[in-house]
Amino acid sequence: MSGRRQPPAGPAAELDDGQALALLATMRRIRLFEERVAQLKRADEVHGLIHLSIGQEAVAAGVCAQLRGDDPVYSGHRAHGHAIAKGAPLERVMAELMGRVDGLCSGLGGSMHLVDTEHGLLGATGVVGGNVPIALGSALAARLGDSDRVAVVFFGDGAVQAGHFNESVNLATLWGLSLILVCENNGFAEFTPRSAHTNIERVSDVVAPYDLTRETVDGNDVLAVREAFGHLLAAARAGRGPMLLECLTHRVRGHYEGDPARYREALAEEDWRERDPILRLERHGVAAGWFDGDAVAAVERDAGEAVSEAVRFARQSPFPPAELIAELVYADRGRG
Amino acid sequence: MPTKNYADAMLDVLRTAMEEDPSFVVMGNEVLGIGPEGAQFEPFQREYSERIYFPPCSEASFAALAAGAAMCGQRVFAHLGLAPFTYPAFSSIANEIASARTSSGGRLDVPVIMHMSHGLLHGGGGQHSETPMGMYWNLPGIEIVMPSGAREVKGLLRTAIRSDNPTLVVTHAFGYGATDDVPDEDYEIPFGVADLRREGNDVTLVACSAMVGVALEAAEQLAADGVGAEVIDLRTLVPLDEAAILASVAKTGHLVVVDEGRLRCGVASEIAATVSERGFDSLRAPIARVARLDVPVSASAIHEAHISPSAEKIVAAAKGAVGAGAPAASGG
Ligand SMILES: Cc1ncc(C[n+]2csc(CCOP(=O)(O)OP(=O)(O)O)c2C)c(N)n1
Numbered sequence: 001m002s003g004r005r006q007p008p009a010g011p012a013a014e015l016d017d018g019q020a021l022a023l024l025a026t027m028r029r030i031r032l033f034e035e036r037v038a039q040l041k042r043a044d045e046v047h048g049l050i051h052l053s054i055g056q057e058a059v060a061a062g063v064c065a066q067l068r069g070d071d072p073v074y075s076g077h078r079a080h081g082h083a084i085a086k087g088a089p090l091e092r093v094m095a096e097l098m099g100r101v102d103g104l105c106s107g108l109g110g111s112m113h114l115v116d117t118e119h120g121l122l123g124a125t126g127v128v129g130g131n132v133p134i135a136l137g138s139a140l141a142a143r144l145g146d147s148d149r150v151a152v153v154f155f156g157d158g159a160v161q162a163g164h165f166n167e168s169v170n171l172a173t174l175w176g177l178s179l180i181l182v183c184e185n186n187g188f189a190e191f192t193p194r195s196a197h198t199n200i201e202r203v204s205d206v207v208a209p210y211d212l213t214r215e216t217v218d219g220n221d222v223l224a225v226r227e228a229f230g231h232l233l234a235a236a237r238a239g240r241g242p243m244l245l246e247c248l249t250h251r252v253r254g255h256y257e258g259d260p261a262r263y264r265e266a267l268a269e270e271d272w273r274e275r276d277p278i279l280r281l282e283r284h285g286v287a288a289g290w291f292d293g294d295a296v297a298a299v300e301r302d303a304g305e306a307v308s309e310a311v312r313f314a315r316q317s318p319f320p321p322a323e324l325i326a327e328l329v330y331a332d333r334g335r336g
Numbered sequence: 337m338p339t340k341n342y343a344d345a346m347l348d349v350l351r352t353a354m355e356e357d358p359s360f361v362v363m364g365n366e367v368l369g370i371g372p373e374g375a376q377f378e379p380f381q382r383e384y385s386e387r388i389y390f391p392p393c394s395e396a397s398f399a400a401l402a403a404g405a406a407m408c409g410q411r412v413f414a415h416l417g418l419a420p421f422t423y424p425a426f427s428s429i430a431n432e433i434a435s436a437r438t439s440s441g442g443r444l445d446v447p448v449i450m451h452m453s454h455g456l457l458h459g460g461g462g463q464h465s466e467t468p469m470g471m472y473w474n475l476p477g478i479e480i481v482m483p484s485g486a487r488e489v490k491g492l493l494r495t496a497i498r499s500d501n502p503t504l505v506v507t508h509a510f511g512y513g514a515t516d517d518v519p520d521e522d523y524e525i526p527f528g529v530a531d532l533r534r535e536g537n538d539v540t541l542v543a544c545s546a547m548v549g550v551a552l553e554a555a556e557q558l559a560a561d562g563v564g565a566e567v568i569d570l571r572t573l574v575p576l577d578e579a580a581i582l583a584s585v586a587k588t589g590h591l592v593v594v595d596e597g598r599l600r601c602g603v604a605s606e607i608a609a610t611v612s613e614r615g616f617d618s619l620r621a622p623i624a625r626v627a628r629l630d631v632p633v634s635a636s637a638i639h640e641a642h643i644s645p646s647a648e649k650i651v652a653a654a655k656g657a658v659g660a661g662a663p664a665a666s667g668g
């Protein structure tokens with residue numbers, strides 16, 4: 001893919017067979033989870049605007065596999081995969097999307113506002129780019145707390161055109177904060193191709209003048225994402241300032257569930273099979289002898305069962321009581 | 337008279353503006369929302385493609401850009417998206433756009449139209465469901481237009497395009513499909529003239545935007561219980577038709593203000609304060625406000641219903657108000 005802009009900033013961890021299989025399992029869980037969400041949305045069991053990351057799973061999996069539980073992570077409107085990869089239990093994510101009280105946010109957040117403080121997911125946002133400067137604050141807190149935590153923010157290529165993105169990159173580099181900006185560049189913001197929104201094709205070129213370590217990788221190759229992110233993470237852990245990883249990827253479904261997607265041609269099935277990050281890792285892992293076909297089948301079966309269990313769990317969970325919302329607004333409840 | 341939906345009505349006006357003014361431009365993404373009516377934009381887009389701009393996710397700048405063009409005499413219809421997406425542009429709207437005329441000693445007009453959609457986007461959560469008219473109303477210098485249906489949007493948008501002030505045209509995110517009898521020909525609805533949508537003697541219900549429909553529904557239920565409700569559609573918040581509200585309250589003696597925005601410092605509060613000051617002698621009972629609870633909007637349907645005005649809540653408030661005052665018949 002598009003070349004490394006700077007030499008590796010730090011050593012990436014070696015990949016063993018178990019880790020390769022774990023990456024596959026994470027991507028498969030996200031895929032099956034989201035395919036199920038699409039069905040539930042059509043059946044009106046999930047409500048609200050739903051943005052799926054089908055096709056982009058390698059970014060969530062390759063990045064989050066290397067993070068610690070206490071590394072703060074932020075996301076945007078297309079957040080299910082990031083939550084799952086960061087360790088949020090499937091059943092609690094599903095319950096949240098179905099508006100149930102056992103959901104990650106007691107059913108108040110919904111698809112675009114997933115938060116799982118136990119696993120370091122400090123927030124998703126429905127406002128494009130809204131969490132980039134917030135993540136910066138987590139990086140500052142890590143420094144002030146004398147911690148080697150690394151903050152990570154996932155965002156799309158559309159967020160780069162918002163003014164606060166540039167403000168954030170400037171602040172991060174000026175103050176040398178340990179933030180890793182992970183851009184999922186799927187070439188579209190809603191229904192508009194990137195070329196109609198900016199003259200700068202690569203996000204890594206947008207930040208070039210700030211002189212931060214940056215790299216663009218094939219975001220449909222989970223091994224490439226993992227390796228590149230590993231280098232950046234090692235350097236960020238050592239306190240060597242902000243980094244940007246741009247993952248070139250493809251959103252398979254419409255911008256939101258229900259989008260008739262008249263603005264682009266769908267990829268031909270054969271072409272997508274070549275690029276699908278899950279099939280690619282399956283082919284590669286079997287060829288390399290990391291795992292065999294039985295292991296691949298077992299991963300798919302286990303993920304399918306976990307998703308079915310998540311739906312069962314969510315369906316039996318009650319909806320939140322109406323009065324709950326007014327109790328949550330302030331830390332010391334009941335203040336008017 | 338032809339039946340048109342809200343989206344048709346907006347397109348009628350935009351088409352006329354394009355035809356009348358060869359430099360008129362439309363700027364924004366999903367001008368007609370992301371529901372099925374969004375597709376109605378396509379023929380318009382093909383016809384006027386050189387004068388339609390699709391800005392990137394840069395709301396903070398393109399609201400200001402549209403205003404800057406307007407300062408130079410260019411007419412621009414800028415669709416800023418859902419109300420929460422206008423917050424990045426708030427600084428420009430508050431700091432430059434609203435006050436440009438006053439601080440230039442009246443030398444600078446900013447005839448920009450900023451369009452946004454407000455209200456519950458069911459299940460969208462707080463960042464997709466806002467009704468921030470209280471916030472915008474706190475900025476003198478901008479006009480605020482809140483059409484309640486397709487007929488109103490056609491007449492009010494036409495007036496907005498001709499206005500020399502910065503004008504916020506606020507439609508309801510779920511309203512684009514709502515139909516009405518709408519004339520084909522162009523017409524203007526003047527700003528600052530409320531519409532008496534239903535007459536009644538016992539209680540005045542004041543509302544704007546989608547809440548007019550909900551208030552009318554409540555009035556129907558009240559009528560069944562022998563309470564005559566008068567329903568006033570404000571149509572514009574700025575300018576505000578105070579006279580229409582005061583005249584109605586002088587007749588009914590009771591006021592319920594309905595608004596989808598939050599209670600604190602909101603539209604309902606402002607109307608209530610105005611009537612307390614200027615119509616106190618007409619009131620035979622305390623004013624009631626039915627508005628959004630003072631909490632962030634959640635993604636839960638249960639909370640959306642719990643925190644939002646409804647016909648039932650309006651009926652209860654109206655009965656409370658009427659019951660609390662001396663009955664009109666006894667000459668209170
Ligand atoms: C401030 C703001 N403006 C507009 C929108 C509407 N919107 C939702 S997603 C989106 C495009 C996002 O594109 P990108 O960042 O590339 O993410 P992707 O959807 O491709 O994952 C826009 C403009 C929004 N949510 N927030």
Ligand SMILES: [Mg+2]
Binds near residue numbers: 156158186188
């Ligand atoms: Mg994108």
